[in-house]
Amino acid sequence: PRVIFILGGPGSGKGTQSEKLVKRFGATHLSAGDLLRAEQATDSSDSQLIKSYIAEGKIVPVEITCRLLNRAMQEVAAKSPDRSQVFLIDGFPRNIENLRGWEEVVGEKAVISLVLFFDCPEEVMQQRLLERGKTSGRADDNIVSIKKRFVTFKEETIPVVQQLEVGRF
Ligand code: UDP
Ligand code: MG
Numbered sequence: 001p002r003v004i005f006i007l008g009g010p011g012s013g014k015g016t017q018s019e020k021l022v023k024r025f026g027a028t029h030l031s032a033g034d035l036l037r038a039e040q041a042t043d044s045s046d047s048q049l050i051k052s053y054i055a056e057g058k059i060v061p062v063e064i065t066c067r068l069l070n071r072a073m074q075e076v077a078a079k080s081p082d083r084s085q086v087f088l089i090d091g092f093p094r095n096i097e098n099l100r101g102w103e104e105v106v107g108e109k110a111v112i113s114l115v116l117f118f119d120c121p122e123e124v125m126q127q128r129l130l131e132r133g134k135t136s137g138r139a140d141d142n143i144v145s146i147k148k149r150f151v152t153f154k155e156e157t158i159p160v161v162q163q164l165e166v167g168r169f
Contacts (some may be wrong), residue, residue: 001073001110006090007161008118009055010149011125011132014090021088025106028076028085032092035068036060037138057093057138057148059156062101082108086113094164095156115164122150 004027006014014058015031022029035053039049046064053060075088093099125148133141140149 001077001085001089002113003087003089003106003110004114004116005022005024005091005092005112006088006116006156007164007166008116008145009120009125009153009157011129012118013128014118017116018088018090027088029088029090030069031090032069033090033093035072036065038067039128040055040065045095046074051139056089057140057145057150057152059098059152062098065092065098066105066165069102073106073110093160094152096160099160099163115161117165122132125150 006018008014015034018029020023021027036050036054040047040054050064069089069092078087078116090091093102126143129141129146130143132138137146
């Protein structure tokens with residue numbers, strides 16, 4: 001399988017554009033954030049931890065995220081054993097640790113063929129997130145969490161984007 005990572009700030013349109021890409025070109029869209037929210041909604045032992053990390057705009061420990069991504073990819077592979085399967089993974093890897101975790105858990109089992117990065121001004125992202133917050137029901141689409149997500153994005157995600165850009169992965 002091949003993997004395309006979709007990265008960008010919170011509200012930059014990762015999910016929206018991923019859906020459009022999938023409709024147009026076919027592929028399987030996996031949103032790391034959606035997988036974490038689904039896991040949080042169950043009464044799994046990680047629920048509480050995921051909930052607090054998301055509300056604080058912090059990056060959930062990589063073992064959890066990678067386990068969910070790996071499981072989702074295995075489920076798709078089991079249903080349609082297609083060796084040329086393409087996965088669009090949105091919102092991951094969010095920091096260097098995420099990338100290391102991916103290498104450990106998935107590693108040679110998939111090829112990272114492309115990374116897309118959506119560069120969007122913070123004012124635009126903030127406006128979109130506040131608008132989305134009116135109906136999304138998401139615990140982190142409020143101004144306090146949004147500001148924290150922007151800090152995490154700048155401090156942790158930008159460095160991994162820079163690393164991916166020069167192909168050191
Ligand atoms: N998150 C995480 N690891 C991931 C993806 C998401 O910890 O690989 C958490 C993180 O707290 C993030 C939240 O889930 O702020 C929402 O992520 P999502 O990508 O859904 O939000 P977006 O950036 O698209 O608004
Ligand atoms: Mg999203």
